[in-house]
Amino acid sequence: MHFGGEAIYLTIQRLLTALAHGASVVGKSTLLAMTEYFKSMNEHSLKKTLSKLNIDGLRYFDSIGSTNDEALAWAAAGAPDLSIVIADEQTNGRGRLDRKWFTPKGSGLAFSLVLRPTATLRPHLSRTVGLAALSIAESCSGLGLSARIKWPNDILLNGKKAAGILIETVWSGDDVDSLVIGMGINVHKESVPPAELLQFPATSLEDELEKEAPSRGEILFSVLNAFVRWRELMATDELIHAWEEMLAFRGRQVQVQTGGDSSIIGELLGLESDGSLRLRDANDKSVIIRFGDVSLRPGA
Numbered sequence: 001m002h003f004g005g006e007a008i009y010l011t012i013q014r015l016l017t018a019l020a021h022g023a024s025v026v027g028k029s030t031l032l033a034m035t036e037y038f039k040s041m042n043e044h045s046l047k048k049t050l051s052k053l054n055i056d057g058l059r060y061f062d063s064i065g066s067t068n069d070e071a072l073a074w075a076a077a078g079a080p081d082l083s084i085v086i087a088d089e090q091t092n093g094r095g096r097l098d099r100k101w102f103t104p105k106g107s108g109l110a111f112s113l114v115l116r117p118t119a120t121l122r123p124h125l126s127r128t129v130g131l132a133a134l135s136i137a138e139s140c141s142g143l144g145l146s147a148r149i150k151w152p153n154d155i156l157l158n159g160k161k162a163a164g165i166l167i168e169t170v171w172s173g174d175d176v177d178s179l180v181i182g183m184g185i186n187v188h189k190e191s192v193p194p195a196e197l198l199q200f201p202a203t204s205l206e207d208e209l210e211k212e213a214p215s216r217g218e219i220l221f222s223v224l225n226a227f228v229r230w231r232e233l234m235a236t237d238e239l240i241h242a243w244e245e246m247l248a249f250r251g252r253q254v255q256v257q258t259g260g261d262s263s264i265i266g267e268l269l270g271l272e273s274d275g276s277l278r279l280r281d282a283n284d285k286s287v288i289i290r291f292g293d294v295s296l297r298p299g300a
């Protein structure tokens, strides 16, 4: 069910009429409709949420191919820092390396943030994925969930993927003009894709909370709030330490797929100051990895 202003008005009218006629029990359809409303996102309530963070650049879509594509075009056309593109549904959501990201209607959070780096942040842009991952992980912790960051860009709850991050760059010659940070978060149960479409098990906040999850607007506020706060610390060791603390598989034997058929095996030690991953290989040598996909070694 799609809720526009008229539908909200009618639902509230139905509720008020029922109560005025002495109803102590409200009809199931009215309650369902109200639940739908509180789960739904709309431009007006998102604008209100974002204004609390002094963010006023917002483009909202009921349905879009990919919020990252829209944000990249907007950034190239001069979108201000922290402009945000958000959609209720993505029909062509992207992961890294042309992989797909599923955002079915009405259930997940899919948004892209434009970041315009200041001179202080420019030397630390390789930490951006950590900044985003930490912001999502912290918001999950705020709900009482134990979140882990599977380097570089996955957020795990209970060992299953609940969110992913895709960062893309708008160049101005050889310089970074801006970054687009796409975040996909599975909020309600219906956002979790069928297992046969995935390489790695997935979950949602609602599945892990085992009760109604907060609305997507509330989750968005919490993630952006953490993002704005951590961005102030992006050039400090504090960010690296907090990010490292949240890493999945620390001290365990992992395999990192580094492209094509190449992979590196070793004990996951932690992070370098640029956000690269540090392993100890079988020869006791430190190995630094800048790109890749981490998985636990079977039996590790």
Ligand code: BT5
Residues within 6 Å of the ligand: 065, 066, 067, 068, 069, 090, 092, 093, 094, 095, 096, 097, 099, 100, 101, 102, 103, 109, 110, 111, 112, 153, 154, 161, 162, 163, 164, 165, 166, 182, 183, 184, 185, 186, 191, 192, 193, 197, 198, 199, 200, 201, 202, 203
């Ligand atoms: C990611 O890539 O995890 C990055 C996902 C970024 C999505 C956001 S949504 C807003 C913005 N707009 C976009 O178009 N993208 C960004 P990667 O690590 O490559 O993981 C992709 C893999 O995750 C896929 O191959 C699937 O196996 C799996 N996957 C797809 N949808 C999922 C979902 N909803 N939940 C869990 N896993 C999913």
